[in-house]
Amino acid sequence: MRRILLYAALVLIAAVFIMPLYWLFSSAVKPSGEIYRFPLQWIPRHLHWSNFTNAWHDAPFGSFFINSIVVTLIGTAIKMVLATGSAYAFTFLPFPFKRVFFALILGTLMTPGTITLLTNYLTASDLGWVDTYAGLIVPGAGSAFGMFLLRQQMKSLPREVFEAAQMDGAGHLRILVRMVIPMSRPMMITVTLISVIEVWNDFIWPLIITTTTQMRTLPIGLLYLKSQEGYNDWGAIMAGTVMVAAPMLILFLLAQRYIVAGFSGGAVKG
Template structure:
């Protein structure tokens, strides 16, 4: 079993190791065969070249703004929707919930044209609103939070209602704190999803100054005559490293969230 786990770990780790090692190699060593897994000299100038050959400062600012605001909106909408589907009676509740679940099975590419035409009509092309608002809904996050709230003891909520607590107070004082592991899990999933999004930022932005990091990396690679793969690898590291660090720091919360009763129907 341990040998199998080592093999599986190696399959996932080797590409990451190659990425990070190539980011500090001269271009000549990257192309060399047989492969040189350990750099002879650390070529840190690749990061400097990548930073100067493309406006990575603007890319970072845009990605941070879109990720922070986009994730906050996703969490507010997902949390409110999950609470409503769990505790509030309203007409066609089950039908609406099933329709939202259908959104999980719909490829995002199907709505690209519709979203773009809507954003264009609203004047949101090449704006933060265009980057953030069309992806603000999260059916997956709503589903996970709803499943978590289904496991919470109803007696606590009934006692709060007897004491005169309204829905907003119950949501903020009871449902959210009691669902903390899943809240953290959904937040992390949303952060990674928004940070790594490529297709929509590529379509909705038209100027270099509004690009996010994944699209900015394409901009670096697609410059005419640009073949500095050391700098491209360094740029890739700058894009991937923040989310790798976030995942490593928060993986225990993700496991706790998914094992905390989220599979209850």
């Protein structure tokens, strides 16, 4: 009986998360009349694939996709390089005020990002980065959370291996590239996935720093599509939402086992 209740509770929790996604995907292939129908039409009677073509043509989704891909790939790469290098430094290198700097970096996790929006915008504007890829990427290049996760993972690695490598003449860069990164692979993938999702879904900063439609990213593209369609064609809006959300859902499904391995492999070890 306890097992049955447990499975029932798990099914209920799963339904809470799955039903909104199902409604999103099903509405993306429904005609507008079925979306507004009451009682709700859960299963589409006819698949209305033209919603996707309408969304694609009513908003420049090609430009939005290119901008999001460029910003996500470059932004994530910079985040990972900075997070990995700083995590290695805080784990293996002695330097003055190490604990103070680490506490200051962790302090940024407790600071709402909206507090720095104005200063970041003024700085980017002074540098001429408004409506550019540099303005979209550079202000968000740091990742205190990613650095913290990687540091916790690196602290769980056996020090004897690295000490032996140093005795054999290996430098810090070689140890990082040849040993630390391969041994931290699950957590590296986890932090990369978190960074990708964070950059891909970012809304506020791209909305502020870009001024032309050609430089907008996908989340802003949905707002543009909504302004084009109004409340008249929710099928096209849902189709546009699917096009934005689907890449991250697929990426998560492909990498979920690495996420579990990363968080269960000593990532929260002190």
